[in-house]
Amino acid sequence: xxxxxxxxxDWLVTETVRLHEEQWGRLADQAATExxxxxxxxxxxxxxxxxLALPGARELRQSARHWLxxxxxxxxxxxxxxxxxxxxxxxxxxxxxxxxxxxxxxTLLGLPLAMLLLWIxxxxxxxxQGAGSGIIGSVIGAAMHQLSQRTSSEQPASRLLLAxxxxxxxxxGYWLLGAxxxxxWLVYALVALGTLTVFFSVxxxxxxxxxxxxxxQTGVRIVxxxxxxxxxxxxxxPLDPETILAARSGASAGEVRGPMAxxxxxxxxxxxxxxxxxxxxxxxxxxxxxLRRLTLDTHQPGYLRLAPGLEPVSPPARxxxxxxxxxxxxxxxxxxxxxxxxxxxGIELERRHEEGVPRIPGIEATVLGQASDxxxxxxxxxxxxxxxxPPAALVAVCSLLRTPDAGTAGLLTRLADAADAPLVLVxxxxxxxxxxxxxxxxxxxxxxALGDRVGAPVVMLDSAAPEAAAIGxxxxxxxxxx
Numbered sequence: 001x002x003x004x005x006x007x008x009x010d011w012l013v014t015e016t017v018r019l020h021e022e023q024w025g026r027l028a029d030q031a032a033t034e035x036x037x038x039x040x041x042x043x044x045x046x047x048x049x050x051x052l053a054l055p056g057a058r059e060l061r062q063s064a065r066h067w068l069x070x071x072x073x074x075x076x077x078x079x080x081x082x083x084x085x086x087x088x089x090x091x092x093x094x095x096x097x098x099x100x101x102x103x104x105x106x107t108l109l110g111l112p113l114a115m116l117l118l119w120i121x122x123x124x125x126x127x128x129q130g131a132g133s134g135i136i137g138s139v140i141g142a143a144m145h146q147l148s149q150r151t152s153s154e155q156p157a158s159r160l161l162l163a164x165x166x167x168x169x170x171x172x173g174y175w176l177l178g179a180x181x182x183x184x185w186l187v188y189a190l191v192a193l194g195t196l197t198v199f200f201s202v203x204x205x206x207x208x209x210x211x212x213x214x215x216x217q218t219g220v221r222i223v224x225x226x227x228x229x230x231x232x233x234x235x236x237x238p239l240d241p242e243t244i245l246a247a248r249s250g251a252s253a254g255e256v257r258g259p260m261a262x263x264x265x266x267x268x269x270x271x272x273x274x275x276x277x278x279x280x281x282x283x284x285x286x287x288x289x290x291l292r293r294l295t296l297d298t299h300q301p302g303y304l305r306l307a308p309g310l311e312p313v314s315p316p317a318r319x320x321x322x323x324x325x326x327x328x329x330x331x332x333x334x335x336x337x338x339x340x341x342x343x344x345x346g347i348e349l350e351r352r353h354e355e356g357v358p359r360i361p362g363i364e365a366t367v368l369g370q371a372s373d374x375x376x377x378x379x380x381x382x383x384x385x386x387x388x389x390p391p392a393a394l395v396a397v398c399s400l401l402r403t404p405d406a407g408t409a410g411l412l413t414r415l416a417d418a419a420d421a422p423l424v425l426v427x428x429x430x431x432x433x434x435x436x437x438x439x440x441x442x443x444x445x446x447x448x449a450l451g452d453r454v455g456a457p458v459v460m461l462d463s464a465a466p467e468a469a470a471i472g473x474x475x476x477x478x479x480x481x482x
C-alpha cells in the first residue's frame with residue numbers, strides 16, 4: 001500500500017528548508033517539531049509537516065506557488081516561440097515558385113529529428129539520471145543555480161530556486177522536461193504543416209528534387225526512403241519510381257505537383273508530428289505517475305539529523321557485537337567551572353594512524369590521536385586522567401563504517417569518565433559508507449541509540465565535506481556544556 005503523495009508545493013517548501021538549514025543552521029522549530037511528531041505517515045510526511053509548521057512557511061508556500069506559475073508562463077512563451085519557429089521554417093522552405101522537396105524536408109525535419117534521436121539516446125543510456133542527463137534540463141538547472149547564487153541571503157526563500165533545480169533532478173522533473181520538449185517540437189511541426197497547407201492551397205508551386213553529384217537512381221532511392229514511413233502508415237499512396245523521376249528538376253515536374261505536395265505534408269506528419277505526439281502522451285503519463293510517488297530523499301544529511309527527533313526509531317538489526325545495555329543515561333555535564341580546551345579523539349576510524357584524527361573547522365581542540373587498539377585506548381585514557389584542568393568536552397570522532405556495540409559504549413564511557421567532561425560524538429566517513437552501499441539511516445539510528453545510552457549528543461559531520469550547520473551544532477554543544 002503506497003503512502004499518500006507529497007504535493008509539489010510542499011515538496012519545494014521542505015527541500016528549501018533543508019537547503020537553508022544545511023547552510024545556515026537549524027531554525028527555531030520546537031512547535032514545528034511537536035506538530036511533526038503528531039503528523040501521520042512516513043518520515044517524509046513528518047518532515048513536510050515540520051517544514052509547513054515553521055515560522056514563515058506560509059510566505060514560502062506562496063513563493064513556491066509564484067515560481068510554479070512563472071514556470072507555466074515560461075512554458076507558454078516557449079510554445080509560442082516554437083510555433084513562430086515552425087512558421088518561419090515553413091515560410092523559408094517555399095521561397096519562389098519552385099520548391100526543392102529534399103531541401104524543404106531537411107529544413108523542416110532535420111533539426112527536430114536530430115533532437116528526437118538525441119533524446120532517445122539519452123533516455124535509453126541513462127533513463128533515471130534526472131534532468132541533468134538532458135540538454136534542456138542541464139541548461140535550466142544551471143540557470144536556476146546561477147539565479148539562486150545571485151539572490152543568496154540568510155532567508156530560506158533564497159534557496160527556493162535550488163530546490164526547484166532539485167525537483168528537475170527527480171523522476172517527475174525528468175519526465176516533465178521530456179513532455180515539455182516534445183510539446184515544443186509538436187507545436188513546431190503542427191504550425192509548419194498548417195503553414196504549408198495554406199501555401200499549397202492558394203499558390204501553385206512546382207515541387208522538384210535535384211542533385212549535383214548523385215545519380216538519378218540515388219535520388220529516387222532517397223525520396224523513396226523518405227516516403228516509406230508515410231506510405232507504411234497509410235498517409236500516402238505508394239510512389240512508383242516513374243512518378244519520382246517526373247519530379248526531377250527540369251523534367252515534367254508540373255504534372256506531379258499534387259503527389260509531391262502530399263509527400264511533403266505526409267512526411268511532416270509521419271516523421272515529426274506522430275512521434276512527438278505519442279512521446280508527449282507517454283511522458284505526460286509518466287509524469288503523472290511520478291508525481292503520485294513524489295517523496296523526499298530522507299538520506300540527505302539535513303533530514304538524517306532531524307529524523308531521531310521526529311519519529312520513534314525502532315531498534316535496527318545488529319550484525320556486530322552485543323547491543324548496549326537498555327536504559328538511557330542523562331547527558332553528561334561540565335563538572336568544573338574552569339574547564340580547559342576540548343580534546344579530540346578518534347574511535348576506530350578507517351583512516352591510517354599516520355593520517356591522524358580529522359580536525360573540525362573553526363574549533364580549537366587538543367588532538368590526542370586515535371583510540372583504535374588496546375595500546376591506543378590505554379594511552380588516551382591515561383592522558384585524559386592527567387589533564388588539569390579537565391577539558392571542556394571530549395569530542396569522539398567515530399566512524400560510520402562501524403556498527404556500535406556494547407564494547408563501543410563501554411570504551412566511550414570509560415574515556416568520558418577519565419576526562420571528567422561532557423561527551424560529544426561526531427560521526428565521520430559518510431562517503432565511504434555510501435560507497436559500500438550501506439544504509440545511512442539505519443547506521444545513524446544505531447549511533448543515535450548509543451548516544452542516548454552514554455549520555456552524548458550525536459552530530460554527523462563528514463570531514464571530506466564539512467557542513468556549516470553540523471559545525472555549528474558541535475560549537476553549540478561545546479559552548480553550553482552539552
